[in-house]
Amino acid sequence: MATALEQLVIGIDIGGTGTKFGIVDRDGNVLFSSEISTKKHATTESFIDELYTELSDMIERSGGSGRIKGIGVGAPNGNYYTGTIEYAPNLPWKGIIPLVELMESKFKLPVTLTNDANAAAIGEMMYGAAKDMKDFIMITLGTGVGSGIVANGQLIYGHDGFAGELGHTIVIPGGRHHPGTGKNGPLEIYASATGVRLTAIELLENSTEESLLRAVPLEKLDSKAVYDAAVQGDKIALEVFEYTGKILGLALANAIMFSSPEAIILFGGLTKAGDLILKPTKESMEANLIQVFQNKIKILVSHLKESDAAILGASALAWEK
Amino acid sequence: MATALEQLVIGIDIGGTGTKFGIVDRDGNVLFSSEISTKKHATTESFIDELYTELSDMIERSGGSGRIKGIGVGAPNGNYYTGTIEYAPNLPWKGIIPLVELMESKFKLPVTLTNDANAAAIGEMMYGAAKDMKDFIMITLGTGVGSGIVANGQLIYGHDGFAGELGHTIVIPGGRHHPGTGKNGPLEIYASATGVRLTAIELLENSTEESLLRAVPLEKLDSKAVYDAAVQGDKIALEVFEYTGKILGLALANAIMFSSPEAIILFGGLTKAGDLILKPTKESMEANLIQVFQNKIKILVSHLKESDAAILGASALAWEK
Numbered sequence: 072m073a074t075a076l077e078q079l080v081i082g083i084d085i086g087g088t089g090t091k092f093g094i095v096d097r098d099g100n101v102l103f104s105s106e107i108s109t110k111k112h113a114t115t116e117s118f119i120d121e122l123y124t125e126l127s128d129m130i131e132r133s134g135g136s137g138r139i140k141g142i143g144v145g146a147p148n149g150n151y152y153t154g155t156i157e158y159a160p161n162l163p164w165k166g167i168i169p170l171v172e173l174m175e176s177k178f179k180l181p182v183t184l185t186n187d188a189n190a191a192a193i194g195e196m197m198y199g200a201a202k203d204m205k206d207f208i209m210i211t212l213g214t215g216v217g218s219g220i221v222a223n224g225q226l227i228y229g230h231d232g233f234a235g236e237l238g239h240t241i242v243i244p245g246g247r248h249h250p251g252t253g254k255n256g257p258l259e260i261y262a263s264a265t266g267v268r269l270t271a272i273e274l275l276e277n278s279t280e281e282s283l284l285r286a287v288p289l290e291k292l293d294s295k296a297v298y299d300a301a302v303q304g305d306k307i308a309l310e311v312f313e314y315t316g317k318i319l320g321l322a323l324a325n326a327i328m329f330s331s332p333e334a335i336i337l338f339g340g341l342t343k344a345g346d347l348i349l350k351p352t353k354e355s356m357e358a359n360l361i362q363v364f365q366n367k368i369k370i371l372v373s374h375l376k377e378s379d380a381a382i383l384g385a386s387a388l389a390w391e392k
Numbered sequence: 393m394a395t396a397l398e399q400l401v402i403g404i405d406i407g408g409t410g411t412k413f414g415i416v417d418r419d420g421n422v423l424f425s426s427e428i429s430t431k432k433h434a435t436t437e438s439f440i441d442e443l444y445t446e447l448s449d450m451i452e453r454s455g456g457s458g459r460i461k462g463i464g465v466g467a468p469n470g471n472y473y474t475g476t477i478e479y480a481p482n483l484p485w486k487g488i489i490p491l492v493e494l495m496e497s498k499f500k501l502p503v504t505l506t507n508d509a510n511a512a513a514i515g516e517m518m519y520g521a522a523k524d525m526k527d528f529i530m531i532t533l534g535t536g537v538g539s540g541i542v543a544n545g546q547l548i549y550g551h552d553g554f555a556g557e558l559g560h561t562i563v564i565p566g567g568r569h570h571p572g573t574g575k576n577g578p579l580e581i582y583a584s585a586t587g588v589r590l591t592a593i594e595l596l597e598n599s600t601e602e603s604l605l606r607a608v609p610l611e612k613l614d615s616k617a618v619y620d621a622a623v624q625g626d627k628i629a630l631e632v633f634e635y636t637g638k639i640l641g642l643a644l645a646n647a648i649m650f651s652s653p654e655a656i657i658l659f660g661g662l663t664k665a666g667d668l669i670l671k672p673t674k675e676s677m678e679a680n681l682i683q684v685f686q687n688k689i690k691i692l693v694s695h696l697k698e699s700d701a702a703i704l705g706a707s708a709l710a711w712e713k
Contacts, residue, residue, distance in 0.1 A: 241642055329539075330550055330555050
C-alpha cells in the first residue's frame with residue numbers, strides 16, 4: 072500500500088558513447104533501466120526525443136509520472152548552476168546546450184544537471200564507498216577521465232559550476248595531444264580507455280618485442296584487448312598498464328596535495344584491470360607525495376554494481392534538489 | 393574609553409627565514425609589529441623563548457594580556473586539527489613539532505595554527521582582495537610556494553588538515569630536484585625566490601648570451617638581482633621570468649580545472665616583479681585551460697600592505713576560533 076505512494080526519481084548518465092538511464096527508489100534500488108546510443112544523435116533534440124520515448128514506457132510501468140519527483144542528469148561538462156552542457160569535448164553536440172530547459176519542456180518534470188563525475192561522487196556518498204566520508208575525490212576512468220571533489224562534506228562546484236575537471240589537468244607538459252581540447256599532455260589522454268589504446272599503439276611501434284597485441288587488428292586494439300594480453304603475461308600489455316598507472320598515480324598525488332582527501336575512489340572500465348593498473352598507480356602516487364601524505368590516503372574501487380552506479384549517482388541529484 | 397575594553401589578537405607568521413608577529417585589532421589595524429629570525433634557532437624551544445620575550449613587551453604596551461583574545465599562527469605545514477607542524481621542509485625543526493602545546497604553555501593564551509598560506513587566505517577574505525568571494529585560491533610566492541584554497545566560502549583543510557600543498561604538486565615530471573622533499577619537478581622549485589635563482593643560474597650556464605647577471609656574484613644572484621637586470625632589458629633576466637611564469641601559469645591552470653575559483657590571489661616577493669612575471673603567467677594559464685575556463689578567472693595581486701599581510705592573515709585565525 073505504502074509503496075503505491077512512494078516517490079521515485081529518474082537517473083540519466085550521458086556518456087560519450089552511450090547514455091544509461093533508470094528509475095530509482097529512496098533506497099537506491101534501480102527498478103528499471105536501459106541504455107541508448109549518445110553518439111548516433113547529431114542533435115540534442117533527437118537524443119532527447121529517443122530518451123523520452125524510452126523513459127515514457129518505464130514511467131508508465133512504475134505507476135505514472137505522478138510518482139516521479141524529478142530527473143537527475145550526469146553529463147560531461149554538465150553545469151549545476153546554469154543547467155547547460157558547455158563545450159563537452161567527448162559529446163557529439165558542440166557549443167552550449169541548454170539541456171535542463173530542453174528536458175524540462177519535454178518531460179514536464181524538474182531536471183537537475185551536473186557533470187558525470189560529480190553525479191558519481193554523490194552516488195558514492197549516498198550509497199557507496201564514500202558513505203560517512205567528508206573529504207574524498209571520485210575519479211571516473213572511462214572513455215574520458217572525470218572527477219568529483221567533496222570537501223567538508225560538500226561537493227565542490229566552483230564559482231561557475233565547472234570544478235572537478237581533473238582529467239584536463241596537464242600531467243606531461245608538451246605531452247600527447249588531446250584532439251578534443253587541443254591541449255598537450257592532459258591526464259585524460261593517458262588514463263582513459265582511449266589513452267590505454269594510444270599507449271599500446273605507441274609501445275608496439277617503438278619496440279620490436281613480441282606481443283600478442285601484434286595479432287590484434289588496430290580497430291580492435293582497445294583496453295579490453297590489452298587486459299586480455301596482460302593477464303597472459305604479455306610484456307608489452309603489462310607495460311601499457313605500468314605506464315598508465317605511473318601517470319595516473321602522479322595525477323592522484325597532485326590532487327591529494329591539493330585537497331588532502333581521506334580516499335580516492337576510482338570507477339569505470341579501467342578499474343576492471345584490477346592490480347594490473349592499481350599497483351603501479353599506488354606506487355607512483357606514493358612516490359610523488361611529500362612525507363605528510365604518504366601511506367595514509369586510500370585508493371578504493373567503487374563497489375556499486377557497475378550497471379547501476381552511473382544511474383544511481385545521477386538519480387541522487389534529484390533527491391538532493 | 394571603549395578602546396580600553398576592546399579585544400586584540402596576536403598574529404604570528406613563521407617563515408623559513410624570518411618570523412613576523414604583531415598585535416591586531418578587530419578592524420585589521422596592526423598596532424605593533426616586529427620580526428625575528430627563524431633560521432638561527434636550532435630548536436623550537438629557543439625560538440618560542442625569543443618570541444615570548446619580544447611579544448611580552450608588546451602585550452604590556454597594548455594594555456596587558458587581559459586584552460588578548462588569542463594567538464593565530466601561520467607556519468609551513470602547520471596543521472589546524474592537530475596543532476602541530478609536521479615535516480616542514482623549509483623550517484630548521486624536523487619531525488613533528490607540537491607547536492600549539494608548546495606555545496600555550498608558554499603564553500597562557502589560546503593558540504590556533506594553520507599553514508601560512510591558509511592564514512593568508514583567511515586574511516584576504518577578511519581584509520583583502522578576496523572580500524565577498526566564496527571560491528578562490530591564495531598562492532604565496534616566497535622562499536617557497538604555499539597555497540590556501542577556499543571553496544563554498546570555506547577554507548579546505550582536507551581530512552587531516554594538510555590540504556593546500558600546491559607548491560609540492562609535480563609540474564615537470566622528472567624535472568628539477570627539490571632538496572627539501574627529495575621530489576623532482578614540484579612547482580615550488582620553479583616558482584619561488586629559490587626557483588628564480590636556480591633558473592637564472594641554469595640559463596647563464598646554458599647560454600653564452602651577454603648578461604648583467606654575469607657580473608653578480610653567485611651568492612648575490614637572487615630574485616631581486618634578476619628583477620633589477622630585467623627592468624634594464626637584460627635578455628637572460630627577462631627569460632628567467634618568462635620561464636617562471638610559464639610554469640606557474642601551467643600550475644594555475646591545473647588548480648583552476650580542479651576547483652574552478654573566481655580568482656587566484658598572488659602574494660609574496662615574486663609578485664614585486666609585476667608584469668614581468670604576471671604577463672607570462674597569465675598567458676601560460678590561458679593556454680593550458682580548456683575552453684570553459686578561458687578568459688574568466690582573474691589573477692589578482694594581494695593589495696594588503698606587505699609588512700602587515702602575513703600578520704593579519706595569522707591573526708584572523710584567532711578571531712575565527
